[in-house]
Amino acid sequence: MMNDLKSKMDALRNEYLGRLAGQIAQIRSGLEVLATDGGDAAVADLIAVTHKLSGSGGTFGFPLISRLASDMEMLLEMGNRDIARLGRIGDGLKTILDAGGNLEADAEVRLLDDLSSDLIEEN
Amino acid sequence: MAELKKILHVEDESDIREVVLMALEAIGGFTVESCESGDEALKKSPNFMPDLFLMDIMMPGMDGPATLEELRKVPEFANTPVIFMTAKAQAEEIARFKGHGALDVITKPFDPMTLSDQIRTIWDNI
Numbered sequence: 001m002m003n004d005l006k007s008k009m010d011a012l013r014n015e016y017l018g019r020l021a022g023q024i025a026q027i028r029s030g031l032e033v034l035a036t037d038g039g040d041a042a043v044a045d046l047i048a049v050t051h052k053l054s055g056s057g058g059t060f061g062f063p064l065i066s067r068l069a070s071d072m073e074m075l076l077e078m079g080n081r082d083i084a085r086l087g088r089i090g091d092g093l094k095t096i097l098d099a100g101g102n103l104e105a106d107a108e109v110r111l112l113d114d115l116s117s118d119l120i121e122e123n
Numbered sequence: 124m125a126e127l128k129k130i131l132h133v134e135d136e137s138d139i140r141e142v143v144l145m146a147l148e149a150i151g152g153f154t155v156e157s158c159e160s161g162d163e164a165l166k167k168s169p170n171f172m173p174d175l176f177l178m179d180i181m182m183p184g185m186d187g188p189a190t191l192e193e194l195r196k197v198p199e200f201a202n203t204p205v206i207f208m209t210a211k212a213q214a215e216e217i218a219r220f221k222g223h224g225a226l227d228v229i230t231k232p233f234d235p236m237t238l239s240d241q242i243r244t245i246w247d248n249i
Contacts, residue, residue, distance in 0.1 A: 004149075005150065009145070051211070054231075055231030056138055056232065058233075059142060066232050
């Protein structure tokens with residue numbers, strides 16, 4: 001039974017990973033829209049997609065996706081419109097995606113170090 | 124408290140619906156009805172008669188708290204326990220949702236392998 005569950009979870013995880021590329025592309029293009037029009041609609045769209053990733057990433061075994069998406073969502077909700085900062089977090093999400101959803105431990109440390117002034121400090 | 128058998132899950136994201144269904148049926152042994160919106164939950168609940176509602180908070184259209192408010196107007200569900208799920212769970216928000224009648228709030232992301240245990244623990248503490 002545990003093997004069946006593991007295969008089913010693996011299948012769900014792979015399906016999720018397949019859709020992740022579209023969602024991260026949506027975040028990055030949303031940031032471009034925000035940079036040009038700065039409108040509430042662009043912010044609402046970005047909050048919606050980062051909220052989804054924040055809640056789902058870790059559930060499917062991609063905790064770093066959740067962490068970065070959650071921080072971007074919080075920054076946007078706090079009124080932060082620093083496109084460069086948000087863009088670096090978006091690039092971080094793309095880096096994780098390109099590595100298959102999770103980074104090797106040393107690469108994760110490097111990414112978090114590079115983003116240390118962009119991410120929200122964890123309590 | 125009676126044994127927990129039937130859970131009605133309300134969640135707009137299909138990925139999460141699938142993984143919750145797997146976690147609660149295959150691991151927890153519960154009977155689960157999945158709904159993608161508050162409206163669907165209101166339609167399906169009278170036939171399914173859940174012991175518990177497990178409900179996302181942030182959904183397009185009718186959100187979790189609004190769905191709960193509507194369910195409470197139906198006499199059969201006036202006291203049916205509700206657990207909310209959310210990716211944003213500040214302590215004050217959790218207290219607010221509990222004040223609105225939720226048993227507890229489960230934060231996302233969650234571990235599918237332990238979700239059933241988490242729900243059973245909350246249920247056993249009623």
